[in-house]
Amino acid sequence: MDNRAIGRCLLFLGDVTEPGFAKTAFGLRDWARERCVGELRLPQATVSAGLPQLTCEQAAAQGASALVIGVAAPGGGIPDAWVPALAAALDAGLDIVSGMHVRLDALPALREAAARSGRRLVDVRTPPADIPIATGLPRSGRRILTVGTDCALGKKYTALALSRGLAARGADVSFRATGQTGIMIAGSGMPIDAVVSDFVAGAAEILSPAAAPGHVDVIEGQGSLFHPAFAGVSLGLLHGSQPDMFVVCHDPRRDHLLGYPASPLPSIETVIAQTIALGRVTNPAIHCVGVALNTGGMDAAVAEAEIAAYAARLPYPVADPMRGGPAFERLLDACQETS
Amino acid sequence: MDNRAIGRCLLFLGDVTEPGFAKTAFGLRDWARERCVGELRLPQATVSAGLPQLTCEQAAAQGASALVIGVAAPGGGIPDAWVPALAAALDAGLDIVSGMHVRLDALPALREAAARSGRRLVDVRTPPADIPIATGLPRSGRRILTVGTDCALGKKYTALALSRGLAARGADVSFRATGQTGIMIAGSGMPIDAVVSDFVAGAAEILSPAAAPGHVDVIEGQGSLFHPAFAGVSLGLLHGSQPDMFVVCHDPRRDHLLGYPASPLPSIETVIAQTIALGRVTNPAIHCVGVALNTGGMDAAVAEAEIAAYAARLPYPVADPMRGGPAFERLLDACQETS
Numbered sequence: 001m002d003n004r005a006i007g008r009c010l011l012f013l014g015d016v017t018e019p020g021f022a023k024t025a026f027g028l029r030d031w032a033r034e035r036c037v038g039e040l041r042l043p044q045a046t047v048s049a050g051l052p053q054l055t056c057e058q059a060a061a062q063g064a065s066a067l068v069i070g071v072a073a074p075g076g077g078i079p080d081a082w083v084p085a086l087a088a089a090l091d092a093g094l095d096i097v098s099g100m101h102v103r104l105d106a107l108p109a110l111r112e113a114a115a116r117s118g119r120r121l122v123d124v125r126t127p128p129a130d131i132p133i134a135t136g137l138p139r140s141g142r143r144i145l146t147v148g149t150d151c152a153l154g155k156k157y158t159a160l161a162l163s164r165g166l167a168a169r170g171a172d173v174s175f176r177a178t179g180q181t182g183i184m185i186a187g188s189g190m191p192i193d194a195v196v197s198d199f200v201a202g203a204a205e206i207l208s209p210a211a212a213p214g215h216v217d218v219i220e221g222q223g224s225l226f227h228p229a230f231a232g233v234s235l236g237l238l239h240g241s242q243p244d245m246f247v248v249c250h251d252p253r254r255d256h257l258l259g260y261p262a263s264p265l266p267s268i269e270t271v272i273a274q275t276i277a278l279g280r281v282t283n284p285a286i287h288c289v290g291v292a293l294n295t296g297g298m299d300a301a302v303a304e305a306e307i308a309a310y311a312a313r314l315p316y317p318v319a320d321p322m323r324g325g326p327a328f329e330r331l332l333d334a335c336q337e338t339s
Numbered sequence: 340m341d342n343r344a345i346g347r348c349l350l351f352l353g354d355v356t357e358p359g360f361a362k363t364a365f366g367l368r369d370w371a372r373e374r375c376v377g378e379l380r381l382p383q384a385t386v387s388a389g390l391p392q393l394t395c396e397q398a399a400a401q402g403a404s405a406l407v408i409g410v411a412a413p414g415g416g417i418p419d420a421w422v423p424a425l426a427a428a429l430d431a432g433l434d435i436v437s438g439m440h441v442r443l444d445a446l447p448a449l450r451e452a453a454a455r456s457g458r459r460l461v462d463v464r465t466p467p468a469d470i471p472i473a474t475g476l477p478r479s480g481r482r483i484l485t486v487g488t489d490c491a492l493g494k495k496y497t498a499l500a501l502s503r504g505l506a507a508r509g510a511d512v513s514f515r516a517t518g519q520t521g522i523m524i525a526g527s528g529m530p531i532d533a534v535v536s537d538f539v540a541g542a543a544e545i546l547s548p549a550a551a552p553g554h555v556d557v558i559e560g561q562g563s564l565f566h567p568a569f570a571g572v573s574l575g576l577l578h579g580s581q582p583d584m585f586v587v588c589h590d591p592r593r594d595h596l597l598g599y600p601a602s603p604l605p606s607i608e609t610v611i612a613q614t615i616a617l618g619r620v621t622n623p624a625i626h627c628v629g630v631a632l633n634t635g636g637m638d639a640a641v642a643e644a645e646i647a648a649y650a651a652r653l654p655y656p657v658a659d660p661m662r663g664g665p666a667f668e669r670l671l672d673a674c675q676e677t678s
Contacts, residue, residue: 101537136567136599193537197572198440200536228475228578228621233536235564236571260475263620274616281602282567 005187006097006122008035010059011051011070012089014082015044020152024099025049025070027181031160037062039070042085047071056092066095066122068184076101087113095120099180101194124183125191127203134201134240136282141211144335145243146221146292147275149265151230152258153251154321155221156182158292161321162247163218165332176208176219178237192222193233200233204240216335219243225274226266227257235278242282245335246275251294252306268314289334290317344526345436345461347374349398350390350409351428353421354383362491363438364388364409366520370499376401378409381424386410395431405434405461407523415440426452434459438519440533463522464530466542473540473579475621480550483674484582485560485631486614488604490569491597492590493660494560495521497631500660501586502557504671515547515558517576531561532572539572543579555674558582564613565605566596574617581621584674585614590633591645607653628673629656 011025019026028036029049038054049070056067067089073079078086078100086096090113098104104121105111114121144162146155156179163175175182177189190207192200208217219241223230248271257263266274272288279286293310295303303320307327311318317334319327350364358365367375368388377393380386388409395406406428412418417425417439425435429452437443443460444450453460483501485494495518502514514521516528529546531539547556558580562569587610596602605613611627618625632649634642642659646666650657656673658666 101535134568136602193535195536196440196532197534197536197539197575198532198569200571201568225574225617226620229473229540230537231578231617231620232539232571232573232575234571235574236536239567239570263475277613278564278570281565281570 006035006068006184007065008037008063009066009068009097010054010056010064010089010094011036011039011049012067012085013039013041013045013047013049014069014071014073014079015042016071017044017046019047021073022047022049022071023152024068024072024181024184027156028068028070028184030157031185037064040067040085042081056089056094060093064094066097068097069100072100078102078104078107083107083109086110090114090117090119093117093119095122097122097124097184099125099184099191101125125180125194127191127195131195131199131206132202133199134205136239138242138283139205139210140213141215141217142245143208143217143219143241143243144245144247144289145219145238145241146249147234147238147246147271148221148224148249149226149268149271150224150251150254150257151227153254154249154292154294158247158249158321159218159220160185161328162332162335165321165328166216166218166335169332169336171216171336172212172214173216173218176217178207178220178222182220192237193230197232197236200236201240204237208241221249224266225271225278228260228263238275238279239282243279244283244285245287245289246279247290247292247331248272248275248288249292249294252310288316290319290331292331293318293320295320296322345374345407345523346404347376347402348405348407348436349393349395349403349428349433350375350378350388351406351424352378352380352384352386352388353408353410353412353418354381355410356383356385358386359491360412361386361388361410363407363411363520363523366495367407367409367523369496370524376403379406379424381420395428395433399432403433405436407436408439411439417441417443417446422446422448425449429453429456429458432456432458434461436461436463436523438464438523438530440464464519464533466530466534470534470538470545471541472538473544475578477581477622478544478549479552480554480556481584482547482556482558482580482582483584483586483628484558484577484580485586485588486573486577486610487560487563487588488565488607488610489563489590489593489596490566492593493588493631493633497586497588497660498557498559499524500667501671501674504660504667505555505557505674508671508675510555510675511551511553512555512557515556517546517559517561521559531576532569536571536575539575540579543576547580560588563605564610564617567599567602577614577618578621582618583622583624584626584628585618586629586631586670587611587614587627588631588633591649627655629658629670631670632657632659634659635661
């Protein structure tokens with residue numbers, strides 16, 4: 001997975017007008033800011049990551065070696081409107097890094113430009129070959145998985161914040177990425193939702209291999225056990241990860257699943273009970289260590305009140321990992337308790 | 340999926356010495372006997388489906404148009420030792436039909452023989468392109484899913500027996516295959532375990548589309564919600580199938596998962612409770628209608644006592660669908676009750 005390590009890069013935002021589609025760009029900006037030299041947008045784009053606007057040539061001059069596609073179009077494809085800009089990036093000497101389901105080399109214009117320029121087309125969402133069937137056997141080392149009441153509410157940010165928080169305390173910790181943005185941030189990982197379903201749990205097993213007893217893997221969760229489209233991915237990841245601990249991620253403003261207006265959000269308590277019931281199949285010691293509340297965009301006082309209300313209701317530490325503070329320290333304490 | 344419809348065929352048993360690996364051949368023999376003209380074995384094989392031993396030329400003369408690979412080698416590949424016989428089958432004028440994960444055209448010798456003979460290489464385990472993300476929305480028509488306490492204990496046979504039993508009663512019913520053997524028997528279906536995990540529930544949705552209110556789809560289950568390797572497949576299939584009813588398949592002789600000696604079998608009651616809890620995400624009306632007990636190989640009296648013991652314990656009809664009789668009729672009755 002080393003070929004997924006990317007150095008300095010230019011973030012491509014395409015013609016994006018919906019901030020929710022730019023989460024790869026935002027993720028790299030928020031967690032790998034030092035590697036992002038700037039951003040490139042088409043004239044139609046209305047969303048920005050707030051980075052310097054650079055041409056490919058300017059980015060290359062500032063040490064960028066790749067243009068990273070930082071937006072996902074609905075459907076997961078690469079719109080025709082992006083292709084000239086992507087081909088020009090190759091001609092300007094940049095690799096192209098993509099996390100789309102569609103492979104870059106499926107587009108003839110990009111294949112030709114890559115051949116012409118000698119630059120690489122890097123698909124981080126292509127799983128490795130020869131993933132084994134899961135064994136279900138216990139592995140040494142400790143594991144924390146972030147799970148959620150829904151998709152897209154903070155499982156990746158929570159896992160990254162826990163990893164950095166534990167590392168800052170001197171713990172021996174690895175962040176294990178399972179989605180395209182996380183893989184771009186970490187430089188390695190497993191695009192779990194692109195793995196053939198028979199091998200999902202096996203893929204999670206090799207993502208988080210046996211380790212020293214004191215080592216902790218913090219594994220980025222995917223989907224939700226109660227999601228009508230993606231629960232199978234979540235369950236395979238849960239079984240293969242065999243976590244000792246999990247943190248439930250939740251957005252208090254959401255009352256139905258994102259994009260599924262007929263599907264009510266499950267309660268945090270339901271997610272905890274079900275994660276334990278199903279997670280026990282591969283780790284009888286699985287337990288919840290806390291709740292990560294996404295309060296992004298709230299006033300500080302409103303966020304604090306929201307966190308306090310959930311903390312009063314639940315017998316676990318509750319924190320917004322992105323706000324830090326004593327609540328987050330208590331969540332880190334819980335992750336470090338051995339039980 | 341029409342190109343998967345196969346006519347008269349010769350069953351290829353390779354060099355198989357373990358009956359458990361020959362379940363595709365046994366499935367075709369048991370459920371599509373009229374299409375099987377005979378079997379072809381390599382000298383090392385010790386397992387037989389009990390059909391006439393024919394050469395490819397003899398099979399072709401009896402109207403066979405295809406040689407069907409009826410065995411799975413450990414690992415799911417095609418052993419080198421099989422290749423000359425498979426190439427000879429193409430040269431004798433037969434297509435080759437395979438349900439392996441590996442594609443037939445990945446083997447140069449087969450690709451060349453197919454080109455030379457003009458015969459087809461048919462991979463039933465290749466999913467269709469452009470499977471959508473699941474919508475989770477309710478569909479018209481009724482659905483029955485077979486689920487299990489483990490893999491390989493009768494989910495396919497139960498679904499086939501229920502389909503035929505309901506059809507014999509005049510019901511408007513379709514068998515929906517989700518595995519390679521079922522697809523070969525039905526001539527259509529969805530190789531669900533070969534679908535990329537993000538699309539498993541969506542694949543189950545298109546396998547069993549909206550239908551007339553009185554129509555019943557009987558859907559072949561896969562894996563088990565408590566299987567450390569395959570539960571994600573089972574959950575995606577459950578959510579996408581949105582069954583109104585399910586039948587739990589169980590082998591009373593099994594106390595741990597097949598091939599997973601450290602994993603105890605879940606109880607039937609646990610499987611029922613969990614299938615309902617998770618299945619409610621896409622169908623709040625989901626309920627258990629019965630238990631299919633695999634008593635294959637038992638004396639009739641022993642089997643009857645076993646069935647009676649489970650029936651006394653459980654508030655559902657219990658039957659071995661392969662033995663038929665009044666118990667099976669009660670299971671069919673339960674499938675026809677609208678509730």
